[in-house]
Amino acid sequence: MVRTAVQAILFDLDETLILEKPIAIRALEQTGQRASAAAGVRPPELRDRVLERAGELWRSTPVIDYCRRVGISSWEGLWPGFAGEDENLAWLREWAPTYRFESWSRALKDLSVDDKKLAQMLADEFVETRTGLFEHFPETTEILDELNGTVRLVLATNGASDLQRLKLETSGLAGYFDDVLVSADIGFAKPHPIFYEKAIRLAGVGPEQILMVGDNIRKDVGGAQAAGIRGIWVNRKDREPGEVQPFAEIGNLLELRDFL
Numbered sequence: 175m176v177r178t179a180v181q182a183i184l185f186d187l188d189e190t191l192i193l194e195k196p197i198a199i200r201a202l203e204q205t206g207q208r209a210s211a212a213a214g215v216r217p218p219e220l221r222d223r224v225l226e227r228a229g230e231l232w233r234s235t236p237v238i239d240y241c242r243r244v245g246i247s248s249w250e251g252l253w254p255g256f257a258g259e260d261e262n263l264a265w266l267r268e269w270a271p272t273y274r275f276e277s278w279s280r281a282l283k284d285l286s287v288d289d290k291k292l293a294q295m296l297a298d299e300f301v302e303t304r305t306g307l308f309e310h311f312p313e314t315t316e317i318l319d320e321l322n323g324t325v326r327l328v329l330a331t332n333g334a335s336d337l338q339r340l341k342l343e344t345s346g347l348a349g350y351f352d353d354v355l356v357s358a359d360i361g362f363a364k365p366h367p368i369f370y371e372k373a374i375r376l377a378g379v380g381p382e383q384i385l386m387v388g389d390n391i392r393k394d395v396g397g398a399q400a401a402g403i404r405g406i407w408v409n410r411k412d413r414e415p416g417e418v419q420p421f422a423e424i425g426n427l428l429e430l431r432d433f434l
Contacts, residue, residue, distance in 0.1 A: 186388030245332025365397020
């Protein structure tokens with residue numbers, strides 16, 4: 175892949191700029207403290223049961239193909255509002271209260287606690303707790319401060335639009351980006367070619383002038399490179415890339431300086 179001057183950078187959000195699943199785990203455990211006080215269950219056990227039951231319910235829905243196509247996970251489904259006009263989002267929006275209640279209710283029953291009032295309280299409290307918990311990687315704001323105004327920055331993320339934009343806003347990162355592309359807005363997630371076609375248009379330059387920075391070797395790097403974009407793999411855990419060979423591999427976002 176020919177190396178030319180970088181004019182735009184596409185950034186993934188979850189596990190690239192901010193932590194996602196570890197924060198969801200933390201919110202589940204914090205919520206579980208209420209169940210511990212009320213019913214004597216252990217928060218780690220309840221956390222595991224909620225994730226298991228939520229996953230089962232999520233996979234049973236008639237919109238599971240849509241969720242997979244746009245990249246909405248079962249644990250993420252426990253708290254967003256699913257705003258949007260798509261009929262699949264409308265279905266999720268209507269089902270969400272039932273989904274949240276049933277996830278917690280079934281998890282409690284697994285631990286011999288049959289308490290609908292407690293299940294509803296935990297479902298509601300998790301939404302509030304998770305909404306208030308965000309953490310970005312230590313170097314995130316430093317590198318974005320350096321890049322701000324020097325290249326065009328586009329957030330390119332999979333997931334529900336309202337959820338991803340809330341994460342961006344609450345984490346304090348929204349002001350850094352010239353544009354935001356969320357998979358649910360267009361109906362296709364990374365690594366689909368349509369996602370990257372749209373990302374290139376938002377970047378406003380040719381693919382050879384763009385970097386894609388993300389932690390997922392297949393979705394972020396493989397999808398980008400199939401579109402002619404140089405993919406930089408954020409590999410903080412010293413994983414093996416497999417069949418996809420990234421343009422470059424970094425363990426810290428500050429290493430992006432070497433490619434500008």
